[in-house]
Amino acid sequence: MKTKYSFLCGLIALLAFSFMAFQTAPAAGEFAMIINRENTINALTASEAKLYYLRKLKKRWTEINKNIRPVDRKAPCAEQNAFYSKILSMSAADVEKYFTGKQLQNAERPPDKFATDSEVINFVASEPGAIGYVSVRSLTGENKEKVKVVLQF
C-alpha cells in the first residue's frame, strides 16, 4: 500500500514538474538580440534593433566607436524566420538583396554568417561591434555570461 502511495505521489510530482517545465521553457522561434559585453547599450526597442541591424540608423556604435557588424545564420532556422518577420519585417530574399545592395553601393561588409547559435554567441563575444540574434534556449549558463541581451522576443 505504502509502495503504491509513493509511486502515485512520484508520478504526480513528475507530471507537475513536466507541466511546469513545459510552461517555462521558451518556445521554438523565441529569440534574443545580443551584443558584445563591451557595448554600453543596455536595451533596444524592436524598431531600434531593426535600424541598427540594417545599419540604417548608424554605421558605427558611437558609444564604443566601432563598426556595427550584423551577424546572421547560414541556413534558415526558426530563430531566423522569427527575427526576419518580427523585427526586420522582411523576407529572407529581401534581406539578402538588401545587404548585397549595400555591398555594391558602399562596399559595406555583409553580415557574418554562422551555422549554430554557439558560433554566433562566440563571435559576438569576441567582436565588440557585433549584433546578432540567437534562440533564447541557447542563452544558458556560460553562454549567457559571454554576451549582453538587449531585446528578447
Next chain:
Amino acid sequence: MKKKIILLLCILFEGISILRAQTILDNTQVRFFGNTGYFAEKDSSHHFTHTFDVGNIEMLLTSQVTDRISVLAEPVFSTNGVSIERLMISYFYSDYLKVSAGKLYSPVGIWNTRFYHHVKVLTPTINQPAIIAEPEEFGVLDNNDTGIQLSGENISKLRFGYKLLVGNGYANSTKYSDKTVTANLYIEPVDNLQFAVSGRTDNLAPGTVAPTGEVLREFNRINLFNASVMYYGGEKFEFASEFYRIGVSTPTTATRQLMSGFAYAGYRLNKFTPYVLYNKVNYDQNMGWFSVNNFTGSTLGIRYNFSALCVLKLEGQFLESDQFKKLNRIGVQWAIGF
C-alpha cells in the same frame, strides 16, 4: 646563437605575415553577377531581327581593410575585354563624413546610385531608363567619374544624406578643362521612401572631343539639374520618378536644353512583380556635346524572382526615336548573382 635568433625572427615574421594575410582574406568578399537574354524586335520598316544576348560578368570585390578603411573593385568582363567599372578606396570617419577616392558612379539621381549598371539581378527592369542607360541603349549621361567624393548619411531624423564629388567629368582627357563638381542631397523621412536633388557642372575647354566626334572650338558649360523620388524595398508597391534638365551653353550661343524624365511603378505579388516604365528624352537642336536623338520608350514587364539573386524578366518595349522611328521589342533576361 645569432643564427638561431635570425631563424626565430624569420619564423615570427612569417607567422605574422600569414596571420595578416588570413585577416585580410577573412575581411574580403567576392561576388559575381551575370546575365543573359534574348531579344526580338521589329522596326517601322517591318525589319525583324532576333538575337541571343550574352551580358557581362561583373566581379565585385570588397574588403574591410581596417575598421575605417574599405576598398571596392568592380571589373567587368565582356566580349570586348575587361573594363574597370569602379575602383574605390574609402575612409569612414563617421556617419556624417566618408571620403572616397577613385573611379565612382556619379552621384546623380537615385536610380543611378542605387541600381548599378551591370548588376541586372538587382535592377527592376532589363535596361536602365534612357537618360542613364549605356550608350548602346540610347543612354545620354556618363555615369562614372574619377575623382574624390565626400559623403554622409543618417543625419537627423529625416535621415539626410549628401554626396559631393569633384572629378574629371566629361573632359577626362583634356587637362585645360575645369574639374567637374557633382552634388547630391537626399532624405529618407519614411523607411524606403527617398527624395533627392542633384546638380552637376562641367566646364569643357576648347579642343575637347565630344562623343559625337566634334572637337569643341570654344568653352562649353554643361549644367545638370535632377529631382528624384523613389519608394523601393517595401512590401508590395514600388515606384520611382526622376526629372533631368541639362543645359549646354557657350560664350557665343544661347543655352540649349535637354529635358528628360522617367517614371517606374511595380507591384509585388509574391515572387512575381508586374511593372511599367515610361521614359522620354527631348533635345533642343544643335546640342554640341550631345548628339540629338529624341527618344520615347514605354515598357510593360514582369519579373519573377527564383531567389534573392536569381531573376527572370520578360518585357515588351515600345520605342520611338529620331534614329529608328519606331521599334517594338520583346526581351527576356535571366540575371544571377553568386
